[in-house]
Amino acid sequence: MTKMNRISALFASATEPILNVYTTAGYPHLEDTMTVLNALQAGGVDIIEVGMPYSDPVADGETIQLSNQAALEQGMSVAHLFEQLKDMRKSITVPVLLMGYINPVLQYGVEAFCAKCAEVGVDGLILPDLPMVEYEASYREIFEKYGLFNILLITPQTNDERIRHIDSVSKGFIYMVSSASTTGAKTGISADQEVYFSRIAAMNLQNPRLIGFGISDHDSFVKASKNASGAIIGSAFVKMIAQAKDLSAEIVAFVQSIKGKN
């Protein structure tokens, strides 16, 4: 791979905290996916994480579950997502990650899936139920062949030795889960969590970190970014778009408010 992955380029050049926003593909309406992506970029988001809806998302709380279910009922699928993202790179310049569960990827075919990701311009994957041992044994070679970064998670319960191992396998960044929870279960950042953030910051890992779960507004974004390169917002964004009347305008305003630019 000669071309630098967009994620590496972003972290190498960023001067301000990085904001990664999660959105569920095919939501709020089936064909909103590209509208949402374009508005996120227009608002100034740094990374877009596109959720591939799944019937049984065990790591997700109610908000994201319901968005997954709604998207599936509207006819969303992995194949349709690739159709929607076909010309994504004509407008989207920020890094794009696909987030989802391993089963739909297995059904699509791991290699076919990765090839399609590379073709439409996806930079990396977040597959929470693909554990590190399985990744190393059976997936890493294929992901790397297509230049895809596999983003791995750490939690407050992950021990130092495992964090070092995850760091050695990771590319792009490490997804730091802020508390022992599913998505959207808790909001705000407590003093305990700040202790955890600074403990990890002091480990001098080779990969940068983004903090996710419980980040919902400017305040929690700034707090999280003090001990990491930035943060990830999911449930708060999905809740907002569920009710948005003017989707694009409200997304732009949301991103700007998180970044403190309005």
Add this chain to the structure above:
Amino acid sequence: MSFNVDERGYYGNFGGAFIPEMLYPNVEELRSRYLDIIAEPSFQEEFHALLKDYVGRPTPLFKADRLSAKYNTNIYLKREDLCHTGAHKINNTIGQILVAKRLGKSKIVAETGAGQHGVATATVCALMGMECIVYMGAIDIERQAPNVARMRMLGAQVMPATSGSKTLKDATNEAMRHWINHPVDTHYIIGSVVGPHPYPDMVARFQAVISEEIRFQLQEKEGRDYPDYVIACVGGGSNAAGAFYHFLDEPRTALIAAEAAGLGVNSGHSAATTFLGKPGVLHGSKSLSMQTEDGQVIEPYSISAGLDYPGIGPMHAHLFESGRATFYGVTDEEALVAAVECSQLEGIIPALETAHALAVFERLQAKPNEIVVVNVSGRGDKDLATYQNRLKLND
């Protein structure tokens, strides 16, 4: 070929631990300790004492003469229906709560479909003084009201799973989410040989008491310690795993699994996973599961709530793929006929799940000198409303 789990947590191509990082410390703690805990003499002593004095083991192996005469062979019924709480499920919950205690856990979470595993979990939690939360699909809560009442009577909190299709698979998702949100003080008691490694192996080991007893009971009654056939129904596969366990490497014993075919394997209303499933990941392990082309889990259908699950445990996927076990699809109607037959020939009203296993004699064509053991996984009390309704018993 090995039919037991390997050190990576696999049965052939199936198994593993496909779990989010949030569950890794819990599952890893269990994986690294379960074999040592189970091997401790104090564990073995407590486990066997409870199986004997609390569950009522060994359960009888009963020669069913009238069924035998009808099918011109030798049919034995392994009476798991006589276990405390009415099904085999309690063998596993006794084992797991003793493991949970030794891991220093104070709270238990579980999922349940028909409510049998929920009742068995609530029972051992009461026995051990542990807090108990059982997730149950909102739809199942409505259609299994007596078991909901039993769980509450036993002091458990029954939480409705309102996500997805609001049935067993969603209750399992909710129990996993609960465990993610309570990683330190809680143990998750899974109710079948499903879930991430080491659950399938651990549950199979606790249920293995079934085949251990069949061996010595057959030795006593028939002078040989293996049957020609062992038959069991498969939802997730725990009673079958227990009934097969000590015969996995016995080539003289054919292993027969009965799956719920609902209204017919190809009717679109079925739970016959080996016929309809594809390899995939569900609830933390790679196995066979019913899913769309896009990899979305399909909601299965069966008259029997305990067999109404879109997957099977990885051990059974391996037994199927390797040809070691033979799988039959049994429809609702066939199960009902078999339930009536067993009731009226032997005076034993089986659970609807078990009725699927009792429905394969005709297809088996066992010889007059052969020995067939059927695992009677549970009793029919919980299914009386369905029997009344479908068999018009009150008309």
